[in-house]
Amino acid sequence: MLLVDVIWRSGTCSYTIRARKEPFALMKIAALLRSAALVTAVALVPATTATMAQVDGRAGPELAKLYTIMQRVQANYVEPVEDDVLIRGAIDGMLAALDPHSAYLDGSDLQRLNTMIDGNYSGLGLSVIMEEGAVKVISPFRGSPADEAGIKAGDYITHLNGELIYGGDLDDAVARMRGKAGTSIRLTIFRPGRDEPIEVDVTRGVIELEPVTHTLQSGNIGVISVNEFSADVGVDVYRAWQALQEEASGRMSGLVLDLRSNPGGSLDEAVALSDLFLEEGRIVSQRGRARGETLLYDAETVFRGDMAEGVPIIVLIDAGSASASEIVAGALQDHRRALIMGQRSFGKGSVQSLLPLGPDTALKLTTARYFTPSGKSVQEGGIKPDIRVPQLSDPDFALRERYQTRESDLRGHLINELSIDDKEMEDDAIADPRFQLTAEQLEEQGIEDFQLHYALETLRRTTASSVALRSRR
Incomplete structure (x- = not known):
């Protein structure tokens, strides 16, 4: 799955930046320290040759079985098979047996991971997974060619330029x-609930996603949208807030932090963004089995104080909000600093680290689970909004909601240690009498984004204390 939750460390060194009189400058220094160590901001966990060579004696018979099968295949398969093909297949199968996010990465795979984290590549702008042999869209990045072409979360891509890709390799489909930007590709899409497939030509573009965008709405309410957690997102949100304050005619009266369809990214940036709004306490913890994989992340590490002190905040999430997005939403929800609104999030509560195997190969391995300040794991269950608001302005919302994919739907996903009850995850299906307008009725009223509209109206008609309570002391 093309979602990544990554952490940054350099050997045994760690960097703690405390902002006092010049928070922005120090945040920039922190970002430079991260980029100096590793531009992609992913975790590199050194693996020595001795460690790599160690094999549990109990695995001997199983390894012998694997070698025997390789010999039989090479001797009897209808066509000659090279060793590297069989070894790569065995590695891929081994990792696929663990969870949907662990994978072996060679040169091209590593390059795709790096470009996704950097947020700059040429393509369509899609977050996709392989589901039962089909390429399924988790979400299009907002403003991307795919988004503008009308591709929706929950769509299945069945053909590329008329060629069937069902049953193929996800990396090959993504590649x-x-x-090249400016070239086009024809996608054949199956959309649940539609009788006929949809064919759409999409022109590739340079995906410079602008991880952070902002607008000022009437009533001095700011909207900051975070599209992915690539490098410097914390700094970019700080800049966006400063720009909103300069644009406003007076004091800011509210903020909407839009994390919808945000598939995640750097764990460090999720911590930095959360720290902008928290004065104290835990932001997130990660717990792993290996030494060094249990870490605690606290407020006041990147930014001192609450940059929007006294301003009520609403965080918008949906089924496409995953991993790093869920860290931010969970932290602000548990500290009662923001009201969470929208739909239950994706439910990816695991951290992946890169273990280098050579100059151009690495192992992307799930090494830890992360937990919100209250100790809740979002694995499977996701972040449940304080107020569930369906996206009524989308005419296909009801159909996609029925077939929506979350972490709990992925084959081989990690099980939540607390055993989330299925009934708890089915609450989203309960109809709310407040939300009965159709997409056509909303369009007549000029409402293009009902969830954002509802968040803005909530901020306009309520007091700060009733929307987002201050952190517990």
Whole structure:
């Protein structure tokens, strides 16, 4: 799955930046320290040759079985098979047996991971997974060519330029969808609830996602949208807030932090963003089995104080909000600093680290689970909004909601240690009498984004204390 939750460390060193009189400058220094160590901001966990060579004696018979099967295949398969093909297949199968996010990465795979974290590549701008042999869209990045072409979360891509890709390799499909900006590709899409497939030509573009965008709405209410957690997102949100304050005619009266369809990214940036609004306490903890994989992240590490002190905040999430997005939403919800609104999030509560195997190969391995300040794991269950608001302005919302994919739907996903009850995850299906307008009725009223509209109206008609309570002391 093309979602990544990554952490940054350099050997045994750690960096703690405390902002006092010049928070912005120190945040920039922190970002420079991260980029100096590793531009992609992913965790590199050194693996020595001795460690790599160690094999549990109990695995001997199983390894012998694997070698025997390789010999039989090479001797009897209808066509000659090279060793590297069989070894790569065995590695891929081994990791696929663990969870949907662990994978072996070679040169091209590593490059795709790096470009996704950097947020700059040529392609369509899609977050996709492989589900039962089909390429399924988790979400299009907002403002991307795919988004503008009308591709929706929950769509299945069945053909590329008329060629069937069902049953193929996800990396191959992703590589084919990427390409030189200005070139086009025809996608054949199956949309649940539609009788006929949809064919759409999409022109590739340079995906410079602008991880952070902002607008000022009437009533001095700011909207900051975070599209992904690539490098410097914390600094970018700080800048956006400063710009909103300069644009406003007076004091800011509210803020909407939009994390919808945000598939995640750097764990460090999720911590930095949360720290902008928290004065004290835990932001997130990660717990792993290996030494060094249990870490605690607290407020006042990147930014001192609450940059929007006294301003009520609403955080918007949906089923496409995953991993790093859920860290931010969970931290602000548990500290009662923001009201969470929208739909239950994706439910990816695991951290992946990169273990280098050579100059151009690495192992992306799930090494830890993360937990919100209250100790809740979002694995499977996700972040449940304080107020569930469906996206009524989308005419296909009801159909996609029925077939929506979350972490709990992925084959081989990690089980939540607290055993989330299925009934708890089915609450989203309960109809709310407040939300009965149709997409056509909303369009007549000029409402293009009902969830954002509802958040803005909530901020306009309520007091700060009733929307987002201050942190517990």
